[in-house]
Amino acid sequence: MPAFHLRLAVLPAAIALLAASGALAQKKYDIGATDTEIKIGNIIPYSGPASAYGMIGKTEAAYFKMINDNGGVNGRKINFISYDDAYSPPKAVEQVRRLVESDEVLVVFGPLGTPSNTAIQKYLNGKKVPQLFVATGATKWNDPKSFPWTMGWQPSYQSEAQIYAKWLIREKPDARIAVLYQNDDFGKDYLNGLRESLGGKRTMIVAEESYEISEPTIDSHIVKIKAQSPDVVISFVTPKFAAQTIKKIAELGWKPLHIVANVSVNVGSVMQPAGFENGQGVLSAAYAKDGTDTQWNNDAGMKRWSAFLDKYMPDANRADSNHIYGYGAAQTLIRVLEMCGDDLTRANVMKQAASLRDFTPDTLLPGITINTSATDFGPISQLQMQRFKGERWERFGDIISGDAGG
Template identity: 35%
Template structure:
């Protein structure tokens, strides 16, 4: 069981009120800036400079390196439309190789040398955890972390940090609840990364199924690309549905290893490891589509296989500003994050400060482009507390109609409420 339990979720609401009295210790939402504040890091008369850390090389690169490129393409599109309050956005992307030590180095470069206005969509649970305290101490807005760890939702401890992904507890609970609803007699197991990612997927699954609801659990490390022992143990345990708390490369590795054993159970994956085009890239065009048929996943953004106006816009931006790079779920993710930052920057005012940017997010006034409302507020730094269930059918990955939310430790079925595209995807237009 993860140390990040639902007790902390409830405590966050109470703790936020108590945090006001210790603001000088850096444990409250930042105060409003004084009038006429000048020399804001990363903000000039015509540019806002922001940065990120992401794996352009290393074990996670093939699954995630396209995210920052997609965000950069959206910002180029936005800049051609006039930017935000007359300022263009300059997005500095630094490779950390999915290595926490490297993350510390590049984030310090972004803050101290490049003097960025904010860190936006830093990717990875172990990597971003390594810079969380540093960004808090330096009062740098730490927006829309690319990880579902519940660590980002601690407003009383990390007032500048906000998540973007639906958290792993939510995803684990939704996948397990879907398994219970649709396949009540099947044996459910789980394969998870050996960190908060795996811990919280287990926590969510047990929330839906009960403490003894998972028949078997296996863990893996990203430093070891051999999961034959874990897959063999799941097979021996008679698992029929395997919930995956895996990044894309290890989702493909799990499916490929099982296929070599002649074992073909059902696979239910977190959104972090369920992108169909990315998985086909790992598995190959010859066997990938066959192994991925029926793959169940989660999502909270416009679906690659759907007919959303957001997807149509992002396809066009990808063609025009991203050198025609392959269009997949990571493209949609990267552009969705970039749009949300632009929305926050627009709401931060004509002369934005770091404080006004954080206040804009915490106000609860941002819409984003998800299938459910954003959950940001003074007492919540989580973006999405619910997800839709997706499935792959003949190469198309789309929503199947089931949508779940987690509220107060309870998993409930909810109706999606997709945000409609407006203003050509340019906030404030």
């Protein structure tokens, strides 16, 4: 056969071989991913003292069901495996080991709580398993050099505390501040952020009172704080204790300026149990929309959120901001998985998570976007001050960027 005809005969086979090898090269999987499935692991307190946050996990599960009903991510269905850790670090370690070693998930997504995430961080980084979009604002999640497999999602607690410090220095420079904080990494991170941000004005803090998460009530701590005669109280506490604090301050007939951490501004699980009449004028900061605020009735993103609840969580309490949080975090994870294409390795998941540019989940406030890089694992760093009025939060002032780093 002439050489020219030989080349023609070989060419189709060569093209087919190249196409096949190209297809194989395009698809890369680690444990937890296949042509048809992506296993996502999660731990969250469905029971225990922080069980109010369990609704985040339920919302994420419902969101992934919606994604699956619409064809999945690049044709792959999400297998969401979520376990209760009861807000207990030892239980968190046990459940995460189960997710990684028995369930063989690709990613541990949205594990909640600073103590629990602290307990699992070294294990997951040692295993090179993404600890992705953790549901806690501790500043240490933004440390890609030391912990390249851990990334936060919400604004850091220190950045949030910095915003409160800036506001107080400007609006109440002579304030006498009392701080109530949870005696663990969560509360201490907030407290450290406030101290550092006040700088030379740190003497404004006249009382620092801690409580244990295991305490059934913190009423005695409020009485002790009142005895120091502060005119500002800042509560770096979880929802159950935020409701107790607001209610007890009102019962004492005391009227300090009260600032509550963003993690405890839920209308349904904090403000309503505390009594709307007791929460009037309480301040906080926000980065997400309020599902009960009528100003978002014609907002495209919130229309999608509302339609999601109608179909997948019809009995949901729209005053529960955990539905907003869970939806936004899940939407961000889906965006990352879409960016991964057919390269569903753990390394690529982290690479894409660190490559988000001006991504705006449906539930974030206008002007607040998600941005990450190889050196910045803090997706959200902006907040806006808000005041509780009537039965909802009202935002005021400009969007403020916190610059507390990892």
